[in-house]
Amino acid sequence: MLKKPEINEYPPYYKEYVNNVPDGELLQILDDQQKETKELLKDLSEETAEYQYAPGKWTIKEVIGHITDTERIMCYRLLSIARGEKGMLPGYTDDDYVKRGQFNRFSQSDLLHHQALVRQHTILLLSSLDEEAMRQRGNANGSEVTALAIAYIIAGHEIHHRRLIKDRYLRETLSNSYNDLKG
Template sequence: MLRKQETNEYPPYYKEYVNNVPDGERLHILDDQQKETMNLLRDLSEEMAQYQYAQGKWTIKEVIGHITDTERIMCYRLLCIARGEQEMLPGYNDDEYVRRGQFNRFSLSDLLHHQALVRQHTILLLSSMDDEALRRRGNANGSEVTARALGYIIAGHEIHHRRLIKDRYLSSLQ
C-alpha cells in the first residue's frame, strides 16, 4: 500500500479531494469506487439522467462527462509527470469542456461505459509505474504536483461528485 502523499505534493485546492480518499491500496480504491458510481447510476432513466437540481447546474449526464474528462486530463498529466516532463502542462476550463462535450446527447449507459474504460486505463497506467516515477514532480496549470498525488486527486474528484449526485440530484428525485 502506497501511503497518501504529503500535502506539499499537490496544490492546496486539491486537499478536499485527497482527504476524501480512504486509506487502502490505491488501485483497489479506484476500481471499487468506479463500481460504486456505476451501481449508483446505472438504473436511472434517461429523463432522470438529464435532471438539473438548479438552473444553470449540470445535468447528471454532464457530471459524468465532467468526471470522465477530468480523469482523462489528470491521467495525461500523471503520465507526463511520471515520465519526467518539465514543461508546464495546461489547465482547462471545466465549464467549457462540459458545454462542448454535449454529454446530454449520449445515453447514460454510453457515458458510464466511457467512464469505466477511462478508469481501466488509469488503473493500468498506475499499475505500470514504480515509486520513483510516482514521486516525480511536475507543473500542471501553474502548480507543482507529483504523479502519485494525481492518482489521489482522480479518486477524490470522483468521490466529490458522487456525493454531490447523491445529495443534490438523487435526493431531489425521490
C-alpha cells in the same frame, strides 16, 4: 501500497479531493469506486439523468462526462510528470469542456461505459509505474504536483462528485417523486 501524498505534493485547492480518499490500496479503491458509481446510476431513467437541481447546473449526464474528461486530463498529467516532463502542463476550464462535450446527447449507459474504460486505463497506467515515477514532481496548471498526488486527486474527484449526485440530484429527484405521489 501507495501512501497518501503529503500536503506539499499538491496545490491546497486539491486538499478536499485527497482527503476524500479512504486509507487502503489505491488501485483497489479506484476499481471499487468506479463500480460504486455505476451501481448508483445504472437504473436511472434518461429523464432523471438529464435532471438539473438548479438552473445553470450540470445534469447528471454532464457530471459523469465531467468526471470522465477530468480523469483523462489528469491521467495525461500523471503520465507526463511520471515520465519526467519539465514543461508546464496546461489547465482547462471544466464548464467549457462540459458544454463542448454535449453529454446529454449520449445515453447514460454509454457515458458509464466510457467512464469504465477510462478508469481501466488509469488503473493500468498506475500499475505500470514504480515508486520513483510516482514521486516525480511536475507543473500542471501553474502549480507543482507529484504523479502520486494526481492519482489521489483522480480518486477524490470522483468521490466528491458522487456525493454531489447523491445529495443534490438523487435526493431531490426522490423527494419530487414522493411529492408527486402525495399530490
